[in-house]
Amino acid sequence: MLPKGLFPEKLLRGTVDYILGVQLADGAIPWFTGGKTDPWDHVEAAMGLAIGGEIEAAERAYHWLYRQQLADGSWWANYQGNEPSSREQRETNFIAYAATGIWHHFLITRDLDFLTRFYPMVEKAIDFVLDFQTPSGEIHWAVNADNSPKRDALVTGCSSIYKSLECAINIAHTLGEDGARWVAARRRLGHTLRHHPECFDRTWESKARYSMDWFYPVLAGVIEGVEARQRLAARWSVFVEPELGCRCVSDEPWVTVAESCELTLALLAAGDHASAVNVYSWLHQFLDRDGGYWTGYVFPDSAIWPEEKTTWTAGAILLAADALTEHTGAARLFTRSRLVAPEPLPAPEEAEGIHRR
Numbered sequence: 001m002l003p004k005g006l007f008p009e010k011l012l013r014g015t016v017d018y019i020l021g022v023q024l025a026d027g028a029i030p031w032f033t034g035g036k037t038d039p040w041d042h043v044e045a046a047m048g049l050a051i052g053g054e055i056e057a058a059e060r061a062y063h064w065l066y067r068q069q070l071a072d073g074s075w076w077a078n079y080q081g082n083e084p085s086s087r088e089q090r091e092t093n094f095i096a097y098a099a100t101g102i103w104h105h106f107l108i109t110r111d112l113d114f115l116t117r118f119y120p121m122v123e124k125a126i127d128f129v130l131d132f133q134t135p136s137g138e139i140h141w142a143v144n145a146d147n148s149p150k151r152d153a154l155v156t157g158c159s160s161i162y163k164s165l166e167c168a169i170n171i172a173h174t175l176g177e178d179g180a181r182w183v184a185a186r187r188r189l190g191h192t193l194r195h196h197p198e199c200f201d202r203t204w205e206s207k208a209r210y211s212m213d214w215f216y217p218v219l220a221g222v223i224e225g226v227e228a229r230q231r232l233a234a235r236w237s238v239f240v241e242p243e244l245g246c247r248c249v250s251d252e253p254w255v256t257v258a259e260s261c262e263l264t265l266a267l268l269a270a271g272d273h274a275s276a277v278n279v280y281s282w283l284h285q286f287l288d289r290d291g292g293y294w295t296g297y298v299f300p301d302s303a304i305w306p307e308e309k310t311t312w313t314a315g316a317i318l319l320a321a322d323a324l325t326e327h328t329g330a331a332r333l334f335t336r337s338r339l340v341a342p343e344p345l346p347a348p349e350e351a352e353g354i355h356r357r
Helices: 009-022 039-051 055-068 092-109 112-130 155-174 180-195 211-219 225-234 257-269 273-281 311-325 348-356
Strands: 089-091 142-144 245-247 254-256 296-298
Touching (some): 009 039, 009 311, 055 092, 089 092, 092 155, 155 180, 155 211, 211 245, 257 311, 273 311
Antiparallel strands (some): 089 142, 245 254
16 A cells, blocks of 8 residues: 555665666666667666666666667667667657656756756657658557658557657747647647547557557546546456456456556546555565566466566556655656646647548
8 A cells, every 4th residue: 555655665675776787887778687678668667767766877768868869860669789679660659758758857856957958859759750640640650761651550659659749748848949839749649549549450450459558548648537437447357357467468368567557557547546556556466586576477377477577667666656655746747647838729720620530
């Protein structure tokens, strides 16, 4: 049980140290020692470090990201050390997530110099991603080496981008920069996520069997209030395994710690604090002696699988603990969708375009 104002320092200090132990000298945070680094999960782990008070280590992680950014604002999907594992594709939600990490760090430190220093990285990343927004509002999930889009969109990926756009807009406003183009893009994306499911999963089997498609629109602030609670309640028995956590896929007997943490955040965003506390309380049975959390558990076999403790799982544990206890200034980032300046009304031509979709 984690009441507000009582961050479980004794329980989670080892988890912070686990991430520190995997982080490389240049700032990169691989999945685990010897593993790959991808931009999204690297940021998730960096946010965990900041929550744990390791500000310098978190900033080294963002400096690594800055050094790896390509001239067009993107990053490759995966890295081994400082070299991309392949140069085949770049994933748009990975690229946009840099904005979430930078805003999260600022909310904790209130360091305007940090925000100013990394704003150009965020601006280039967000502008790159929005080059792949379609006229109907969704954003292609990935980009080929030749800059052509992989033409389809994911509910989870676009929901993550929606949250990243909120963070980018807030960064721009805080620094007195013009983020109006991002406001319009976020509005279009949100409208499409809420009202046009036909714009997603057009060229492959529906991803609705994945739990992230169920809770990410709530976690990202696309769906709020009563509708959010109804959405989570509707498929609760499909995805939630009592006393264990959230399934990754509805038809697979496998729960994962990170998705259970994200569900915890989504429940808080929907106003269901009791269920959030309950889900989170199940997860510490997967804590290992070194402070890392096992990625997942196959319950018919009573087996840890895969046998790895990922830094992004540790980061998710820390994010959920922060949200439950309101320990840092970033505690409400994933539980409340908020622009720091009032969102302007859409221009007449933009409103008409949204109405037609």
